[in-house]
Amino acid sequence: MGKVRHSLGGAAETPEQYQVRFQSHQVHQNASRAAETPEQRQSRLHEDQVHHRVARAAETPEQRQSRLQEDQVHHRVARAVETPIQHAACLLGLRKQRNVAITLKWKAQMHDGFMYNSRYDYESNNLL
Numbered sequence: 001m002g003k004v005r006h007s008l009g010g011a012a013e014t015p016e017q018y019q020v021r022f023q024s025h026q027v028h029q030n031a032s033r034a035a036e037t038p039e040q041r042q043s044r045l046h047e048d049q050v051h052h053r054v055a056r057a058a059e060t061p062e063q064r065q066s067r068l069q070e071d072q073v074h075h076r077v078a079r080a081v082e083t084p085i086q087h088a089a090c091l092l093g094l095r096k097q098r099n100v101a102i103t104l105k106w107k108a109q110m111h112d113g114f115m116y117n118s119r120y121d122y123e124s125n126n127l128l
Helices: 008-012 015-035 038-058 061-081 084-091 104-112
Strands: none
Touching: none
């Protein structure tokens, strides 16, 4: 697996240049991940996990606090922009699986709060 090279030249770039560089990096990363074997994937994930543990073990309490606050802010921002459907999918545990399609009927039902809808039929699990 190729290592990510962090360039120091990124400090003077415009947001547009950063976006282009970021997207090209993402495309490259997606292409290389798509081509990897299950063994390579397992190895990469294990390597990431080890690196993550080492980085966490070396951090000071202040750094840990800062990281946790940053994670919390990022989480709140992500939550703030999600739609009610995405939120329901997240609560139902659908987001963790890949390629889960939520049909339009289910979207409509979730949006209606269908469990409390007077037209909800408990037998068929549908709106009548």
